[in-house]
Amino acid sequence: MTLGNSPTVHYDAIVIGAGHNGLTCACYLAKAGLKVLVLEDYNSIGGMTITEEITLPGFKSDIHAFGYSLATLSPVPNELNLKSHGFELIRPEISISHLFPNNHGYISMYKSLEKTLESIRKYSERDAASWKKIFEEYLSNKDSIVSMLNSPPANPLQDTESASTENNDRKEALEIIGDTYRLHTLSMRSWCNENFESDEVKAMFGSFAPFVGLSPDDAGGGELCYLFSSIMQDGGNNVVRGGFVNLPIALANYLQSKGGQIITSSRVKKIIIENGRAIGVELANGRVIGAKRLIASSTDPSTLILQLIGEEYVDSHLARGIKRMEWGDAIFGIYLALNGTLEYISGQEILSRSPQVHLSPPGLEFFSKIYYECRNGKPPLNPLSIMSNDSMIDPTRVVSNENDINKHHLIKFLVLNVPYKIKNADSEIGTENEWENFKDRYSDQIIETINQSYIPNLNTSILKKTIYSPVDYEKKPINSIKGTLASGAILPYQSGWMRPIPQLGNYKIPSISNVYLCGSGSHPGPGVSMAPGRNAAQVILRDLGIDLRNIFTIS
Numbered sequence: 001m002t003l004g005n006s007p008t009v010h011y012d013a014i015v016i017g018a019g020h021n022g023l024t025c026a027c028y029l030a031k032a033g034l035k036v037l038v039l040e041d042y043n044s045i046g047g048m049t050i051t052e053e054i055t056l057p058g059f060k061s062d063i064h065a066f067g068y069s070l071a072t073l074s075p076v077p078n079e080l081n082l083k084s085h086g087f088e089l090i091r092p093e094i095s096i097s098h099l100f101p102n103n104h105g106y107i108s109m110y111k112s113l114e115k116t117l118e119s120i121r122k123y124s125e126r127d128a129a130s131w132k133k134i135f136e137e138y139l140s141n142k143d144s145i146v147s148m149l150n151s152p153p154a155n156p157l158q159d160t161e162s163a164s165t166e167n168n169d170r171k172e173a174l175e176i177i178g179d180t181y182r183l184h185t186l187s188m189r190s191w192c193n194e195n196f197e198s199d200e201v202k203a204m205f206g207s208f209a210p211f212v213g214l215s216p217d218d219a220g221g222g223e224l225c226y227l228f229s230s231i232m233q234d235g236g237n238n239v240v241r242g243g244f245v246n247l248p249i250a251l252a253n254y255l256q257s258k259g260g261q262i263i264t265s266s267r268v269k270k271i272i273i274e275n276g277r278a279i280g281v282e283l284a285n286g287r288v289i290g291a292k293r294l295i296a297s298s299t300d301p302s303t304l305i306l307q308l309i310g311e312e313y314v315d316s317h318l319a320r321g322i323k324r325m326e327w328g329d330a331i332f333g334i335y336l337a338l339n340g341t342l343e344y345i346s347g348q349e350i351l352s353r354s355p356q357v358h359l360s361p362p363g364l365e366f367f368s369k370i371y372y373e374c375r376n377g378k379p380p381l382n383p384l385s386i387m388s389n390d391s392m393i394d395p396t397r398v399v400s401n402e403n404d405i406n407k408h409h410l411i412k413f414l415v416l417n418v419p420y421k422i423k424n425a426d427s428e429i430g431t432e433n434e435w436e437n438f439k440d441r442y443s444d445q446i447i448e449t450i451n452q453s454y455i456p457n458l459n460t461s462i463l464k465k466t467i468y469s470p471v472d473y474e475k476k477p478i479n480s481i482k483g484t485l486a487s488g489a490i491l492p493y494q495s496g497w498m499r500p501i502p503q504l505g506n507y508k509i510p511s512i513s514n515v516y517l518c519g520s521g522s523h524p525g526p527g528v529s530m531a532p533g534r535n536a537a538q539v540i541l542r543d544l545g546i547d548l549r550n551i552f553t554i555s
């Protein structure tokens, strides 16, 4: 297909997907003077940062992301002055709490390191000292972590020579490489056992690995615990006032102020390629739109390569790499509109002010069990529930009727380790992929466990419940492949310069000169960080001969 005789409008750049990464990438391209169009399949912008009234009218749930933590390391809000586009954060005094059953109490992470240490000291003096040391080490490495996240990853194959000429002390360099490699591949269990003695403290810090689907023994879980917990201790677990969707809305406002356009309800079916270059896209409705300079896609990498581009345009090794990508474990969500304030078995005053509360028994055996069940096709009967306290932190999330404001609340429970396909059928669990039939029963079971062991008035407080199984997540947005959140599991061989696969590790496709990846399938991966979008923009602008640092001097 050619666009030669088409009356179509031609843009300089088309960005596929209006999630926060696609929008971020589009903003930088528009700032650099390109005429940009963003095309989104869903009926609104935001992707996995949408906020919708899915329980009752006036109750605004963040369907996916709720905690704004990784993004505290992003330069994007300042560079784009998102505040002036309606973006506002709430920084709660507490970032997370971990509540244990059977009078084991709770641990909270506070804005104040000293208060966090006090909370840990209830269980172990030694562990408090250990956390202080880990966090101070993080602060001393913070600049390089920020730079690592917000730059296209260095390719070690290309950088070996300069690294060794710049660093004369080979022994020291090797030690640093060894330590970095060790942390990068260390499991959550090893990291917790190395640093902490108390079962409660291990569970509290260990529960950050399941955030992105890593079991106690998966390589890389230790690094994620270290990073997530340090980032939250440092920058907090913030909440976007009014709903997470106000981040993509602020990005969209910025984009439109630079002349960019967004069209929703427009699924891209094909990228049109001629002579090794993309020249436009064809939408599912048959419309064709031209792109003069480039296309950037924030869809998951497999959809981009195998569907939008087509296997015939890439080499067989690359196609094989994409086909064997791993997606990770799936997600299950329960959204609850509440009539009344929740009562916790302990720590009422603190837990009701925590944006996020993790619910599990102490120790790591529990985590082993839930992953054993999940990876054998069985939704864990007693899972790790991650609760977000939407309206306690941001009262604007519920109807603002004066009579109701103190009694109506909105929360969410996420279980981040369920199988996409249910196997091991027994009398309690349905047969393969029967989420539609099973999801009500499963959510009742989870709520009952929480009611019995953690929040005794949960059951009686529920006004309305909405459930999302992995199959529901997969439809909204369509990027949630197999009901997962990461656009490709976080594994050492799908991370850094190897994300999503080594051939695509620098946001580019070798055989097509002007198509780029700009979503969380690329470095640094999932989570709201704005980094894949901004990093891709850096690569694109560099290819166009523009230095990102200079575009903020362009009027």
Ligand SMILES: Cc1cc2nc3c(=O)[nH]c(=O)nc-3n(C[C@H](O)[C@H](O)[C@H](O)COP(=O)(O)OP(=O)(O)OC[C@H]3O[C@@H](n4cnc5c(N)ncnc54)[C@H](O)[C@@H]3O)c2cc1C
Residues within 6 Å of the ligand: 016, 017, 018, 019, 020, 021, 022, 039, 040, 041, 042, 045, 046, 047, 048, 049, 063, 064, 065, 066, 067, 068, 069, 070, 071, 266, 267, 268, 269, 298, 299, 300, 303, 331, 333, 414, 473, 477, 478, 479, 480, 484, 485, 486, 518, 519, 520, 521, 525, 526, 527, 528, 529, 532
């Ligand atoms: C349940 C859940 C909870 C989470 N909680 C948190 C949290 O608390 N904190 C946090 O930091 N992160 C969280 N995350 C992760 C985070 O939300 C995502 O990693 C991030 O939002 C992904 O952003 P993205 O822009 O890369 O992709 P997406 O947001 O998925 O955007 C991609 C967009 O592309 C569109 N698209 C796909 N194909 C096409 C096509 N062919 N044509 C047009 N458009 C297309 C999709 O509809 C989508 O809007 C959570 C994720 C989930 C699922």
